[in-house]
Amino acid sequence: MRAAPNPAGRMALNAAAYAVTVFLLLPTLIIIPMSFGPERFLQFPPNGFSMRWYLEYFRDEEWLRATFFSLEAGLISAVGATLVGTLLALALVRGRLPGRGLIELLVVGPVIVPHVALAVAMFLVFEQLRLTGTLLGFAMAHTVLALPFVVFTVLAALYRFDAELERAALSCGAGPVRGFFHVTLPLIAPGVVSAALFAFVISFDEAVVSFFISGLDRKTLPRKMFEDIDYNISPTLAAVATMLTLLTIGALLLGYALKRAMERRAAAAAGEGGDHG
Amino acid sequence: MRRPSSFLLAGRRYSPAASLLLAAPFLLLIVVVFLLPLATLLHESLFLPSPGLQHYERALAEPVYLRVMLRTLRIAAQVTALALVLAWPLAWVMSRSKGLGLALLAAAVLLPLWTSVLVRTYAWMVLLQRNGVVNQWLQKLGLTDEPLKLLYTEPAVVLAMAHVLLPFMVLPIYSALKGIPEDYTRAAQMLGASAWASFREVIWPLALPGVTSGCLMVFLLALGFFVTPALIGGPQQMMIATLVSQQVREMLDWSFAGALVGILLAFVLLLTVIFRRAVRLDRFVGQG
Amino acid sequence: MAEAARHQGGILLEGLVKRFGPVAAIDGVSLAVQPGEFLALLGPSGSGKTSILMTIAGFEFPDAGRVVIGGEEVTWTPPNRRNLGMVFQRYTLFPHMTVLENIAFPLKMRGVARAAREEQARAALRTVRLESYGDRRPAQLSGGQQQRVAIARAIVYRPRVLLMDEPLSALDKNLREEMQIEIKQLQREIGITVVFVTHDQTEALTMADRVAVLDHGRLQQLGAPRALYEAPETPFVARFIGETNFFQGRAGGAASDGALFPVQLDNGAQIHALAVGAIAAGARLTLALRPERLRLAPAGAPGLAAEVREAIYVGNATTLLLRGADGATLRARIPAGAGFSEPAPGEHVTLQWEAGDARAFAAAA
Numbered sequence: 043m044r045a046a047p048n049p050a051g052r053m054a055l056n057a058a059a060y061a062v063t064v065f066l067l068l069p070t071l072i073i074i075p076m077s078f079g080p081e082r083f084l085q086f087p088p089n090g091f092s093m094r095w096y097l098e099y100f101r102d103e104e105w106l107r108a109t110f111f112s113l114e115a116g117l118i119s120a121v122g123a124t125l126v127g128t129l130l131a132l133a134l135v136r137g138r139l140p141g142r143g144l145i146e147l148l149v150v151g152p153v154i155v156p157h158v159a160l161a162v163a164m165f166l167v168f169e170q171l172r173l174t175g176t177l178l179g180f181a182m183a184h185t186v187l188a189l190p191f192v193v194f195t196v197l198a199a200l201y202r203f204d205a206e207l208e209r210a211a212l213s214c215g216a217g218p219v220r221g222f223f224h225v226t227l228p229l230i231a232p233g234v235v236s237a238a239l240f241a242f243v244i245s246f247d248e249a250v251v252s253f254f255i256s257g258l259d260r261k262t263l264p265r266k267m268f269e270d271i272d273y274n275i276s277p278t279l280a281a282v283a284t285m286l287t288l289l290t291i292g293a294l295l296l297g298y299a300l301k302r303a304m305e306r307r308a309a310a311a312a313g314e315g316g317d318h319g
Numbered sequence: 320m321r322r323p324s325s326f327l328l329a330g331r332r333y334s335p336a337a338s339l340l341l342a343a344p345f346l347l348l349i350v351v352v353f354l355l356p357l358a359t360l361l362h363e364s365l366f367l368p369s370p371g372l373q374h375y376e377r378a379l380a381e382p383v384y385l386r387v388m389l390r391t392l393r394i395a396a397q398v399t400a401l402a403l404v405l406a407w408p409l410a411w412v413m414s415r416s417k418g419l420g421l422a423l424l425a426a427a428v429l430l431p432l433w434t435s436v437l438v439r440t441y442a443w444m445v446l447l448q449r450n451g452v453v454n455q456w457l458q459k460l461g462l463t464d465e466p467l468k469l470l471y472t473e474p475a476v477v478l479a480m481a482h483v484l485l486p487f488m489v490l491p492i493y494s495a496l497k498g499i500p501e502d503y504t505r506a507a508q509m510l511g512a513s514a515w516a517s518f519r520e521v522i523w524p525l526a527l528p529g530v531t532s533g534c535l536m537v538f539l540l541a542l543g544f545f546v547t548p549a550l551i552g553g554p555q556q557m558m559i560a561t562l563v564s565q566q567v568r569e570m571l572d573w574s575f576a577g578a579l580v581g582i583l584l585a586f587v588l589l590l591t592v593i594f595r596r597a598v599r600l601d602r603f604v605g606q607g
Numbered sequence: 608m609a610e611a612a613r614h615q616g617g618i619l620l621e622g623l624v625k626r627f628g629p630v631a632a633i634d635g636v637s638l639a640v641q642p643g644e645f646l647a648l649l650g651p652s653g654s655g656k657t658s659i660l661m662t663i664a665g666f667e668f669p670d671a672g673r674v675v676i677g678g679e680e681v682t683w684t685p686p687n688r689r690n691l692g693m694v695f696q697r698y699t700l701f702p703h704m705t706v707l708e709n710i711a712f713p714l715k716m717r718g719v720a721r722a723a724r725e726e727q728a729r730a731a732l733r734t735v736r737l738e739s740y741g742d743r744r745p746a747q748l749s750g751g752q753q754q755r756v757a758i759a760r761a762i763v764y765r766p767r768v769l770l771m772d773e774p775l776s777a778l779d780k781n782l783r784e785e786m787q788i789e790i791k792q793l794q795r796e797i798g799i800t801v802v803f804v805t806h807d808q809t810e811a812l813t814m815a816d817r818v819a820v821l822d823h824g825r826l827q828q829l830g831a832p833r834a835l836y837e838a839p840e841t842p843f844v845a846r847f848i849g850e851t852n853f854f855q856g857r858a859g860g861a862a863s864d865g866a867l868f869p870v871q872l873d874n875g876a877q878i879h880a881l882a883v884g885a886i887a888a889g890a891r892l893t894l895a896l897r898p899e900r901l902r903l904a905p906a907g908a909p910g911l912a913a914e915v916r917e918a919i920y921v922g923n924a925t926t927l928l929l930r931g932a933d934g935a936t937l938r939a940r941i942p943a944g945a946g947f948s949e950p951a952p953g954e955h956v957t958l959q960w961e962a963g964d965a966r967a968f969a970a971a972a
Contacts, residue, residue: 059412137338156543163356213693214713
């Protein structure tokens with residue numbers, strides 16, 4: 043970067059940016075050392091090291107049950123939202139879709155509509171359909187919440203993908219279905235997988251709808267956390283929060299690797315890197 | 320006149336029938352799990368126990384509820400303003416960084432974005448509660464004699480919400496700023512513009528779409544936010560989402576909750592229609 | 608057998624019309640491509656050449672008209688069932704497959720057994736002289752190599768027609784010229800019908816047996832390269848292919864097609880020109896004259912008086928920019944090495960030409 047005409051101003055701006063970074067990260071990261079503190083009162087810095095709260099989590103059947111329930115709901119929603127969303131993205135990009143504008147509006151619907159509104163509405167209907175506290179109920183709700191992100195991720199992958207390759211497949215005699223499985227899908231696969239990852243994280247972290255449609259014994263991890271925060275801030279929560287943060291870091295790294303894979307494929311398809319006469 | 324050549328393909332694209340078939344699972348889900356519940360709830364608010372706008376009138380007439388709504392608007396506005404002030408320098412420095420620096424800053428924005436809202440809210444509670452980290456340090460440093468009341472105050476709600484929603488402000492501004500070549504500011508300064516003038520005349524107008532998009536996203540999300548205000552604000556700083564929850568779970572008054580949701584929805588949809596070009600979901604995906 | 612196969616490769620387009628909103632991308636084009644012929648579709652961007660190719664390929668459907676390939680109407684047949692080969696502007700090799708897998712792909716889609724597939728793919732790779740590159744990924748090849756692989760993939764299943772959509776435009780100049788000759792030779796070798804889209808007139812003239820010149824969705828002229836250059840039938844063709852000086856004038860008498868007749872130029876000169884189509888007496892005319900057909904004579908000689916403005920040396924010739932008596936800019940070309948004197952800027956000269964070299968078109972009413 044060139045020397046700025048106003049070095050003091052630039053330094054102030056940089057300092058401000060890094061201060062904001064600290065503000066963004068600190069509250070989440072400060073929990074990590076605190077979760078290893080031995081005392082029932084969370085302190086920073088912790089005065090000692092103990093795995094006590096982690097053990098407590100792993101011994102508590104209610105925590106484990108909530109975790110597994112969330113995993114189940116997350117996996118099902120991820121698969122469901124990825125399937126449904128990829129098909130829709132294909133129709134939007136490659137199809138002639140009647141009422142396209144309306145469908146695009148419906149795609150962003152679950153993002154625009156506040157989750158609390160959606161949660162209460164789902165609660166009302168799910169209660170009548172006996173879907174509250176069921177895996178099916180959660181899978182349906184979380185699939186809808188994750189769909190916009192899946193559709194946009196796959197759309198981005200499809201737009202980056204060179205549509206001429208599909209035409210080349212057709213000219214080679216592959217029908218649209220075989221063309222999709224032999225050419226399109228392998229090339230947008232990283233985008234589809236990262237969409238599934240998004241969907242899983244969204245479902246796994248989803249708190250508001252879970253708050254309303256959980257059952258007494260069938261609740262998700264966020265709902266269990268919500269209850270625990272509301273009643274007593276136990277240090278077990280700090281251990282759970284730490285594990286969730288680490289999981290998020292892992293998911294982000296995976297997502298980043300997938301994004302790189304996408305870019306490499308797009309570059310390879312564009313014939314870059316090989317164009318030296 | 321136009322005869323489709325096959326069920327699947329019409330020229331370069333899938334035929335309308337095949338396209339609809341691809342969209343069918345989505346349409347089914349969105350109708351059953353999205354439109355139908357919302358319609359049922361709104362129906363409840365308009366027709367039960369008798370048809371009319373009585374629930375809406377009550378929501379807008381009774382001072383208790385009006386106060387909640389005004390507080391919601393006030394907090395959402397404060398959160399948006401605070402997030403904008405915090406996001407600008409970060410987005411600017413990000414847009415002018417490369418390599419490792421950019422990766423670190425981007426990670427700092429993306430990690431919170433994808434960390435559970437509950438984890439982040441919980442962190443703020445640990446920091447702000449009566450015997451929390453902030454009070455421990457304030458006393459240790461001798462700045463205060465006894466713990467301050469930080470939790471369940473409006474500034475605490477604003478701060479925590481701004482923290483939770485900040486990535487939604489940073490990302491759109493960042494992508495707008497990234498699109499401005501550095502040569503533009505150089506050119507402006509070569510042409511005699513001061514740093515401030517080049518900001519005002521060049522940077523700000525070009526960044527405005529990103530700023531609008533970020534402000535809209537944060538404001539919309541803040542209006543309907545549930546987890547953070549419910550836990551950090553408590554009943555004393557009740558916002559509309561908490562009020563809806565209370566009506567449903569404690570009063571079992573679905574019609575009134577429906578009316579509150581109706582008002583919230585009307586507000587959100589109005590803003591979305593006005594600023595529909597600024598609703599850019601693509602800015603938040605494909606980044607991680 | 609080979610003869611029968613060739614007969615499958617004829618293409619007939621009848622009254623093709625394709626509209627995009629109010630714009631007619633193809634505006635009533637009819638033409639026939641002979642089996643084994645190399646036809647170039649030449650025109651500026653927006654002339655409809657690519658739309659015609661896409662209609663033949665089946666990626667576009669016409670609003671009116673028919674496409675017949677090998678005697679069989681395919682207007683509405685999807686592209687994957689037309690059994691045509693296509694080479695695209697960008698190389699469009701599948702980046703997740705090796706070179707050999709790319710070439711074998713159309714065979715796989717046709718249910719050819721694995722062993723036969725590999726053998727035929729290797730043979731096609733040999734045809735484009737890349738036999739040792741089969742295991743590489745497309746990204747590891749140069750642009751020219753990638754385009755050769757794309758050609759191999761398009762011919763491996765012996766399609767009746769090979770369609771090429773500006774396949775050389777991504778290559779640099781030298782490689783492009785090399786590939787033009789290579790493709791032409793390959794086409795002769797395997798006797799396939801080729802329809803080749805390009806906006807580069809030199810490329811069209813170099814490669815094609817016949818060239819179809821298009822403008823605004825209409826077929827302007829269809830003919831052998833020599834005919835297009837020597838005998839353009841419209842001012843557009845005269846302007847688009849090679850360089851041309853234009854004059855405006857009025858017919859001094861009626862003339863039938865191909866006749867020499869007197870013309871009164873707007874700049875006052877009286878000349879004779881060759882009528883393109885029948886021309887009525889007194890009709891407004893556009894006259895076209897190739898720069899290399901102009902001869903220089905000393906000032907005062909009979910002909911068109913002009914002043915030399917610039918003399919541009921271009922190696923094999925010198926291009927003169929001249930100003931006519933009426934101020935119009937004219938070009939003349941003097942071949943190098945033939946001992947012609949080259950006038951210096953500022954010199955006054957007279958331009959002369961054979962009457963038959965000035966082609967007169969009736970101006971559009």
